[in-house]
Amino acid sequence: KNNESCNDNIRQVLDDVEAQIERMREQVAKISADKDNLNDVLDSINQSLANTDLSEVEREEIGLEVTRLQGRMTDVRCEVVTRRSESQQTARNLVNMQISQLVSMVEQDSAGVS
Numbered sequence: 001k002n003n004e005s006c007n008d009n010i011r012q013v014l015d016d017v018e019a020q021i022e023r024m025r026e027q028v029a030k031i032s033a034d035k036d037n038l039n040d041v042l043d044s045i046n047q048s049l050a051n052t053d054l055s056e057v058e059r060e061e062i063g064l065e066v067t068r069l070q071g072r073m074t075d076v077r078c079e080v081v082t083r084r085s086e087s088q089q090t091a092r093n094l095v096n097m098q099i100s101q102l103v104s105m106v107e108q109d110s111a112g113v114s
Contacts, residue, residue, distance in 0.1 A: 028078045039073055042066050 046066045049059045084092065 025080050028080050031078050032080075035073060035076055035078070039070070042070050042073070 046063065049063060052059065054062070
């Protein structure tokens with residue numbers, strides 16, 4: 001009975017760790033999406049500078065600030081890796097190849113229609 005209790009306790013700890021890992025993976029995915037959104041904002045600001053009423057000096061200063069922030073954003077790295085067995089990776093590669101072929105076929109068909 002003591003052995004069973006120990007096993008149950010260990011299983012509970014492992015379940016808790018797994019739940020924490022899942023939450024961490026979700027947080028990293030959210031951080032990655034936030035990073036993409038911030039990069040989009042910086043890109044938009046950079047692209048719209050030429051169409052503003054700002055002076056050349058102000059545009060240059062803002063452009064430098066955007067470049068600085070983009071560099072800092074590049075330094076932020078977060079990644080969630082999905083482990084796959086060799087057969088899963090092979091199947092994934094096959095699916096990706098078939099998707100690429102379908103996209104090419106659709107692009108060729110639409111080019112022929114134009």
